[in-house]
Amino acid sequence: MSDQIKYVLDESRIPKFWYNIAADLPKPPPPVLHPGTHQPIGPADLAPLFPTALIMQEVSTERQIEIPEPVRDVYRQWRPSPLYRARRLEKALETPAKIYYKYEGVSPAGSHKPNTAVAQAFYNKEAGVKKLTTETGAGQWGSALAFAGSVFGLEVKVFMVRVSYNQKPYRRALMETYGATCVPSPSNETQSGKSILAQRADHPGSLGIAISEAVEVAAQNEDTKYSLGSVLNHVLTHQTVIGQEAMAQLDMAGDYPDIIVGCTGGGSNFAGIAFPFIGAQLRGGRKVRVVAVEPSACPSLTRGKYAFDFGDTAHLTPLVKMHTLGSTFTPPGFHAGGLRYHGMAPMVSHLKELGLIEAVAYTQMKCFEAGVQFARTEGIVPAPEAIHAVLGAIDEALRCREEGKSKTILFNLSGHGHFDMQAYIEYFAGNLKDLAYDENELAMALAGLPSVKEAA
Amino acid sequence: MSDQIKYVLDESRIPKFWYNIAADLPKPPPPVLHPGTHQPIGPADLAPLFPTALIMQEVSTERQIEIPEPVRDVYRQWRPSPLYRARRLEKALETPAKIYYKYEGVSPAGSHKPNTAVAQAFYNKEAGVKKLTTETGAGQWGSALAFAGSVFGLEVKVFMVRVSYNQKPYRRALMETYGATCVPSPSNETQSGKSILAQRADHPGSLGIAISEAVEVAAQNEDTKYSLGSVLNHVLTHQTVIGQEAMAQLDMAGDYPDIIVGCTGGGSNFAGIAFPFIGAQLRGGRKVRVVAVEPSACPSLTRGKYAFDFGDTAHLTPLVKMHTLGSTFTPPGFHAGGLRYHGMAPMVSHLKELGLIEAVAYTQMKCFEAGVQFARTEGIVPAPEAIHAVLGAIDEALRCREEGKSKTILFNLSGHGHFDMQAYIEYFAGNLKDLAYDENELAMALAGLPSVKEAA
Numbered sequence: 001m002s003d004q005i006k007y008v009l010d011e012s013r014i015p016k017f018w019y020n021i022a023a024d025l026p027k028p029p030p031p032v033l034h035p036g037t038h039q040p041i042g043p044a045d046l047a048p049l050f051p052t053a054l055i056m057q058e059v060s061t062e063r064q065i066e067i068p069e070p071v072r073d074v075y076r077q078w079r080p081s082p083l084y085r086a087r088r089l090e091k092a093l094e095t096p097a098k099i100y101y102k103y104e105g106v107s108p109a110g111s112h113k114p115n116t117a118v119a120q121a122f123y124n125k126e127a128g129v130k131k132l133t134t135e136t137g138a139g140q141w142g143s144a145l146a147f148a149g150s151v152f153g154l155e156v157k158v159f160m161v162r163v164s165y166n167q168k169p170y171r172r173a174l175m176e177t178y179g180a181t182c183v184p185s186p187s188n189e190t191q192s193g194k195s196i197l198a199q200r201a202d203h204p205g206s207l208g209i210a211i212s213e214a215v216e217v218a219a220q221n222e223d224t225k226y227s228l229g230s231v232l233n234h235v236l237t238h239q240t241v242i243g244q245e246a247m248a249q250l251d252m253a254g255d256y257p258d259i260i261v262g263c264t265g266g267g268s269n270f271a272g273i274a275f276p277f278i279g280a281q282l283r284g285g286r287k288v289r290v291v292a293v294e295p296s297a298c299p300s301l302t303r304g305k306y307a308f309d310f311g312d313t314a315h316l317t318p319l320v321k322m323h324t325l326g327s328t329f330t331p332p333g334f335h336a337g338g339l340r341y342h343g344m345a346p347m348v349s350h351l352k353e354l355g356l357i358e359a360v361a362y363t364q365m366k367c368f369e370a371g372v373q374f375a376r377t378e379g380i381v382p383a384p385e386a387i388h389a390v391l392g393a394i395d396e397a398l399r400c401r402e403e404g405k406s407k408t409i410l411f412n413l414s415g416h417g418h419f420d421m422q423a424y425i426e427y428f429a430g431n432l433k434d435l436a437y438d439e440n441e442l443a444m445a446l447a448g449l450p451s452v453k454e455a456a
Numbered sequence: 457m458s459d460q461i462k463y464v465l466d467e468s469r470i471p472k473f474w475y476n477i478a479a480d481l482p483k484p485p486p487p488v489l490h491p492g493t494h495q496p497i498g499p500a501d502l503a504p505l506f507p508t509a510l511i512m513q514e515v516s517t518e519r520q521i522e523i524p525e526p527v528r529d530v531y532r533q534w535r536p537s538p539l540y541r542a543r544r545l546e547k548a549l550e551t552p553a554k555i556y557y558k559y560e561g562v563s564p565a566g567s568h569k570p571n572t573a574v575a576q577a578f579y580n581k582e583a584g585v586k587k588l589t590t591e592t593g594a595g596q597w598g599s600a601l602a603f604a605g606s607v608f609g610l611e612v613k614v615f616m617v618r619v620s621y622n623q624k625p626y627r628r629a630l631m632e633t634y635g636a637t638c639v640p641s642p643s644n645e646t647q648s649g650k651s652i653l654a655q656r657a658d659h660p661g662s663l664g665i666a667i668s669e670a671v672e673v674a675a676q677n678e679d680t681k682y683s684l685g686s687v688l689n690h691v692l693t694h695q696t697v698i699g700q701e702a703m704a705q706l707d708m709a710g711d712y713p714d715i716i717v718g719c720t721g722g723g724s725n726f727a728g729i730a731f732p733f734i735g736a737q738l739r740g741g742r743k744v745r746v747v748a749v750e751p752s753a754c755p756s757l758t759r760g761k762y763a764f765d766f767g768d769t770a771h772l773t774p775l776v777k778m779h780t781l782g783s784t785f786t787p788p789g790f791h792a793g794g795l796r797y798h799g800m801a802p803m804v805s806h807l808k809e810l811g812l813i814e815a816v817a818y819t820q821m822k823c824f825e826a827g828v829q830f831a832r833t834e835g836i837v838p839a840p841e842a843i844h845a846v847l848g849a850i851d852e853a854l855r856c857r858e859e860g861k862s863k864t865i866l867f868n869l870s871g872h873g874h875f876d877m878q879a880y881i882e883y884f885a886g887n888l889k890d891l892a893y894d895e896n897e898l899a900m901a902l903a904g905l906p907s908v909k910e911a912a
Contacts, residue, residue: 003530003532004532005532006532006533008464008467011462011464073459074459076460076461076462077462077835106562108836110874147835150831150832150833150835151544169878170877170878173878173880173884174837174874174877177828177831177832177837177880178832178835178837375606375634376633376634376635377606379533379634380564418566418626418874419874419877421625421626421633421875422626422629424632424633425625425629428629428632428633
């Protein structure tokens with residue numbers, strides 16, 4: 001039997017630094033703009049929302065950011081996470097390719113999200129913050145921050161997109177078990193929420209709205225800060241422990257990836273696996289093809305416009321340049337809730353513009369087919385977000401079979417699907433179908449992008 | 457911050473042998489009897505249900521049973537499992553005790569069950585078996601066997617207690633994702649099921665009934681064998697990888713347990729953590745207090761009779777001497793489905809009679825309170841079965857505080873609660889209460905025990 005192989009690192013090999021790709025870029029990304037003046041903002045503008053340490057990381061161009069020892073202490077619960085060689089999957093695909101996957105579902109919350117949640121909770125605790133607010137879609141981020149809050153003794157309030165809140169009571173229960181409060185969004189607790197509900201009392205919510213609510217609460221309360229689970233530079237940087245460990249584990253295997261695949265919603269797990277390798281390439285190392293996989297029903301990288309836009313629906317955030325479908329765009333209700341965001345991390349968007357990464361979009365039925373094949377060969381049921389990466393890796397492996405090439409493929413299995421089994425139930429029952437966004441809605445959302453005059 | 461500590465073993469330290477406690481007993485356990493003749497059965501009597509290799513393990517008195525390399529290959533996916541020092545929990549309890557827990561929730565199916573499922577699937581595959589049948593209550597065992605079947609290419613059919621089948625669609629979906637078939641029991645697919653349904657069309661099912669159905673199908677089909685997730689000697693033996701690893705990990709910590717705690721339904725996770733330590737004691741090693749924790753609503757060890765009884769409701773199994781509530785006993789619908797079995801593993805019962813272990817019974821509300829405290833300190837949400845062990849460990853730690861003693865407590869955290877969040881939802885909503893069994897029903901079930909004349 002050709003069995004899977006696990007590559008394990010000793011816990012002394014948990015990275016001591018996060019890798020900041022800003023240090024190695026051939027060209028810096030565009031500045032972040034004030035929503036009123038359209039002028040670049042400074043650290044002080046972000047102070048109501050984030051503690052100083054995180055703001056400094058957000059704008060840092062230092063290559064290495066030291067991971068505080070208390071954060072590494074908490075990482076030790078599940079890190080270093082395993083890297084697997086998917087030999088059972090390779091055999092099923094009859095591919096000459098070697099497929100490796102980094103498995104982040106071993107964390108307490110079941111995904112990569114605690115890598116940044118723990119860091120953010122630590123810095124907020126250090127800054128004397130008592131309470132964190134955040135948004136969550138599918139619930140992976142909310143439960144990660146709930147876990148991190150319980151470790152550092154911070155109150156956590158999660159605005160959960162209402163449709164997910166109703167569909168995923170188990171995710172909500174997980175957050176509450178960790179001691180967090182979970183509120184369906186739009187809610188009556190904020191002006192942003194109230195104004196949405198006034199227009200439509202049964203509004204299903206969106207990540208953009210939930211962000212507005214969480215930001216509003218943080219901005220108005222002295223002891224409260226806001227925490228974001230993706231998109232921002234410091235969040236992506238925290239996730240680079242994934243890629244750094246994977247690099248060391250592939251080194252154990254005597255291997256190096258030709259192709260790296262990650263799924264992209266806001267971009268953080270993708271950045272986590274890919275940035276350390278892209279950075280090595282930028283510093284003169286080996287070239288690697290990097291493929292971002294997104295859902296075709298919310299295709300910011302493949303169909304969005306690279307433009308300045310708001311991160312939220314109520315336009316409380318600064319303007320960032322990113323691949324966006326427009327902040328009013330509402331994707332259809334496909335199952336990968338973590339990939340239902342109108343924008344893409346500015347840093348990921350910038351790399352796309354620089355030609356350092358590729359992007360591809362998949363429909364959900366083929367993704368679930370890949371997810372089931374993966375479960376039956378590798379024994380792990382992937383989250384609906386992660387099956388996009390699984391399919392991306394399978395597609396590359398099948399191309400290798402056609403071309404008779406034995407390439408090395410690395411992908412990030414960002415989380416397990418234990419809280420998403422309803423999606424598998426619907427898939428098996430034949431109730432799932434491919435969903436398309438409304439072309440008119442996309443056109444309107446793009447037409448509504450803020451008009452920003454860029455400096456030359 | 458006093459943080460938890462993780463003790464990790466290199467994968468070369470996955471045990472090479474299962475430990476068989478039968479080799480070290482001061483007195484052998486009573487024989488297994490034929491249900492018709494009441495005479496001791498031989499290996500041939502079990503041949504319709506199990507492959508020879510497993511039957512030989514069932515009756516073996518060899519201390520060490522070599523783990524086949526292909527089984528260790530599959531174990532490598534998640535073994536060695538981590539041992540944690542629960543320092544965050546110790547601090548919250550203000551106890552001078554040291555609390556360690558072995559975490560088996562890292563397996564693909566989320567519990568200790570794959571330790572034996574993989575072994576059983578391997579030996580059946582070797583014997584040319586095509587299909588396995590089994591029963592499941594909460595679904596941990598069914599999903600473990602579904603996983604193991606997918607690895608070795610065996611068809612798996614799971615009879616799932618109907619009330620759980622309806623309450624836990626996610627567990628069912630997990631089995632189906634691994635490729636198994638899951639049928640609510642009682643079903644119309646067997647004579648046992650039909651006769652129960654004829655009496656009561658909406659019968660909620662029980663483990664005893666589901667066992668009858670699975671055994672019946674296996675006995676009637678040449679290419680089909682039966683697989684049991686607990687109770688039998690070989691199953692308990694397979695679980696001893698848990699205790700052997702824990703012993704090595706405690707050795708790394710320079711420690712040895714004064715007290716070992718495990719929850720008991722059929723007895724397999726308890727045996728897994730405890731038997732290697734009890735064996736060491738029996739061979740002249742250090743004495744250890746071993747506490748089995750069971751639900752007070754299904755208290756076989758604390759309220760059952762030590763007598764010969766059937767393992768199933770339709771009386772298709774041999775007679776085994778065990779602590780039993782009677783094979784017709786139906787426990788109330790508390791949430792730890794894995795602990796809702798009328799009997800106890802004969803080997804665990806025997807150790808209880810020999811005075812080598814203690815038993816205690818807890819009601820469910822206090823267990824959930826302990827589970828939530830554990831989640832908020834240690835970051836892992838335990839399964840409803842495992843919270844019994846958590847509470848057992850907490851109680852011992854609080855006794856240490858009262859007595860001012862710094863004892864070393866080891867418990868088995870047998871699985872995570874990701875598929876059991878409904879129980880937590882009901883707990884937080886205040887809809888959970890302590891349930892008691894019906895004293896009259898217990899008296900009747902005990903009165904109905906088969907009358908067996910034992911050899912002197």
